[in-house]
Each structure stands twice: as structure tokens, then as C-alpha cells.
Amino acid sequence: MRSTYSALGRCRATVVIDAEVLGFVFVVIGTIFAVMQAAPFAQGMSILLISGMLGRLFAKRPIVLGQGLRTRADVAEYIQEQDGRGG
Secondary structure: OHHHHHHHHHHHHHHHHHHHHHHHHHHHHHHHHHHHHOOOHHHHHHHHHHHHHHHHHHHHHHHHHHHHHHHHHHHHHHHHHHHHHHO
């Protein structure tokens, strides 16, 4: 059962990371298009500095979630190995 959990955890982590990397790319592309549509230079720079930074910050958060899921799978495998040796 634990090996199933670790395999499922790794699969879930991979799906979350892949989906959010794609989301991150879309945020960057959307920011570039918003800057290109801005009329004055100052408005373009404000979009780039404010919207771009916040967008990248929120797009990266689920990537950390995926890394946490992968770490949980590693811990489950380690505990399974320790139970097998000690028991």
C-alpha cells in the first residue's frame, strides 16, 4: 500500500509541476502582450514591473506544492525501507 502511495504521489507531483510550468509560460506571454499593448512607455514599465512580478509569484506557488508532494513520496519510500529492515 505504501509503494502505491509513493507511486501515486510521484505521478501527482509530476502532473502538478507540468501543469503549473505551462501556467507560468502563459503568465509570461500574457505579460509580454500587455506590455506591447501599452501606449506610453511608463505604463508599459509599470505593467512589466507590477503585473509581471505578481503573476510570476502566483504562478510559481503550485510548483512548490508539486515539490512537496514529491518529497512526501520520497519520505514514504524511506519509511517503507526502514520498516523492511528493522521489522
